[in-house]
Amino acid sequence: MTEVLGTVLPGNWTASRLKRVTSLLNRGSAPDYVDDGPVRAISQAANQPGGLDWARTRFHDATGDPRRLKGYLLPEDILINSTGTGTLGRIGYFQGGPDEVPCMADTHVTVARAIPSEVDSRFLYYWLSSIPFQEYIYAALVVGATNQIELNRDRLGDAPVPLPPAEEQGRISGFLDAEVARIDAVMGIRGNRQGSLLHMRRAGALAKVFGQAASSAPTRLKYLLSNKPRYGVLVPEFADAGVPFVRVNDLLDLRGRAATLVRIPEALSQQYARTRVQPNDILLSVVGTLGRAALAPAELEGANVARAVASLRVRHDVDPGLFIRWIETADFMRQALDATGSDTAQPTLGMEDLANFNLRWPTDAHEQRRLAEEVEEVAKHHDELAACYEKQIRLLAERRRALITAAVTGQIDVTTARGVRVP
Structure with missing residues (x-):
């Protein structure tokens, strides 16, 4: 019986350590930022779970061969946010940039490069995104003061990784690629469209109150x-x-x-x-x-x-x-x-x-007080709408994490679980 982070794995699964299934596990370089340059630098802010946010990347004024940069990225590299309190442990997956400009990670991001003969890179990405591993990050890997915490790189290398047979890793990755993409699409529609509409509606309602002031x-x-x-x-x-x-x-x-x-x-x-x-x-x-x-x-x-x-x-x-x-x-x-x-x-x-x-x-002072009361009522109403919207997004995110966790720990058989729909 093999157990990883409190979860009993299926009988034909084994386990290893992150440093044994990756050929690279290093922080990136400190960028010299410029308005435009030969290398894109990916920070922890740009490393998003649903994909890299290219609008948050900046350029690095590199000289010489960019492939010599510490943190130079290759397709299928996994990015791990390694400092800060808000996004610590967030996992991203690099599939190449939006243009032909080379990319690098900055010093706040650790690059994990899977060894193909040891682990499927997508499977490893999903394992690092799972609930057990994310809880393990804060329980065992974090060092530093409250406001300057970071991941301990040596202990990160010793982090456990479950290993199904190679074919099973591929099936799990394919299943999660399809199902997570479906959830991300729903979250994107609600996050971009519904969130923007709520913001616009709130701004318009507040402006209407100000427009009614007689004085x-x-x-x-x-x-x-x-x-x-x-x-x-x-x-x-x-x-x-x-x-x-x-x-x-x-x-x-x-x-x-x-x-x-x-x-x-x-x-x-x-x-x-x-x-x-x-x-x-x-x-x-x-x-x-x-x-x-x-x-x-x-x-x-x-x-x-x-x-x-x-x-x-x-x-x-x-x-x-x-x-x-x-x-x-x-x-x-x-x-x-x-x-x-x-x-x-x-x-x-x-x-x-x-x-x-x-x-x-x-x-007029009296009108200011009246308007202050009115705009607070407007804000309260829209805060309630926003809370309902945020709850929907939170439930979808929880569904995403739970599905990933169940798949990468063998709690569901992905050969019979295809077609899972987001409720």
Whole structure:
């Protein structure tokens, strides 16, 4: 009887170690990023479970033969995200780039190259994506501090791999290719179309509320602020103790993450004293992901922000909650896209452009309060719709993982399981 990570395998299956079924198990190279270049660099952000996101790749200014680069990729290489808290352990599969430009992994991605005589590369990809292996990553392979965790490469090589007979590996891979593609197609339709429609509907409903304000008058964004908008620390240095540091992803749940934010030295924060956070400051993403905003809670007083986050401090007679809802309207996003449309790399919203955004703002204090209540009701309704949509996506993702796990551990016979449909 062979057992792998708590699962008893079928009688004709064996087991091995990742380092014995791969000829390469190394991190990639540190890229020298340029707007255009001879090599595409794939980061952990570009490594997505449903396929590589080429829009998130950048170019590396390589010299000489790119095949000599550490992390140079060949078709059928498997990519393992090896640092960070959000995507650690995410598995991708490289089938070649969208053009003839060579590709490489960066230092945050480990490349696993299957030995064909030992394991089918697709089978190995699915095993590394399975529930037992993903749980094993966090239980046995992670090292480092809470905010700087990474996979231990030596222990990664010792990770167990179940091995069905070669023909069975091929049948499992073929079965999963078909069934996972079907699930991914459904998730893509719902993720791209339904998610976009919900976002557009929310932005339109909020804009409609603002358009009904009787006291609205045209103004520029800078006239609603008590200080000029500013972005934060250009090159952060992290420390175990110091000043809490807000990054773009933290804006998704700023209050919930307040106690676990990474920290920077006090001396570095003092160099950017103008972006030290005060309660009710509006923190806005201005690089890459534009328009993500959050209201600073009282417990983050004195914190600081990243270069990709702008700090906006509204006048005392401007409702900050209402102002954030205006940021969620199509009017804000249209101007943000216009201001960054010529950017060749990731969009970066300049502070001068942001300060000169046009909007119609209610001048009457009573109407501001009424509108604030109305937009919160609109936002609550659309949050409920979004929660239902996210539940559908989550159930599909769970279905995907469960199906992969059942197949790569022999819990289902794929020769009789073809035709499985997503409920």
